[in-house]
Amino acid sequence: QKEVEQNSGPLSVPEGAIASLNCTYSDRVSQSFFWYRQYSGKSPELIMSIYSNGDKEDGRFTAQLNKASQYVSLLIRDSQPSDSATYLCAVKTGANNLFFGTGTRLTVIP
């Protein structure tokens, strides 16, 4: 079983809609969870971090964490064409190692 799994997509949403991205992880003692955005040809850019159960909001982005279900999600409200990118879920294990999912490609259609 992979450390981190994401719904592989691709995902297409119309401009202004909510995009929902999901991720599960296998290491129960993981404490730190991240979402990165990667544009084609660029390196990953951190957009959200979450460390405790519940929701964390930052502008149009909301990260949700459920440690009991080993589940992390990212919601993007009012999606814009500039949000079109690959979104990577990342989890730090108990040993502080950092594993990534394979990413979900999001396309926002104008």
Place this chain on the structure above:
Amino acid sequence: DVKVTQSSRYLVKRTGEKVFLECVQDMDHENMFWYRQDPGLGLRLIYFSYDVKMKEKGDIPEGYSVSREKKERFSLILESASTNQTSMYLCASSFPRGEAFFGQGTRLTVV
């Protein structure tokens, strides 16, 4: 701002060459990582270092080694480059529980 700098943006090397990829960070981070990224396979961890001279193998260490003689510098070494090591290589650094920041990446082509 955190800065992670990789020594080269593009590299072309011949099969069998020894290749060094260098990464330097300026945030006094304890943790440093080397990943490779290939289409459809995502980011795969090659090696992880949690302190000077300390390292752990990641998912795909075969054919690679690393060196961390100073806290700010983490080097990835391809002992004898092969064509299947053609890839995008990404270095990152972080505090133990914190966010990781990436360098700009090195696109390596082995011919």
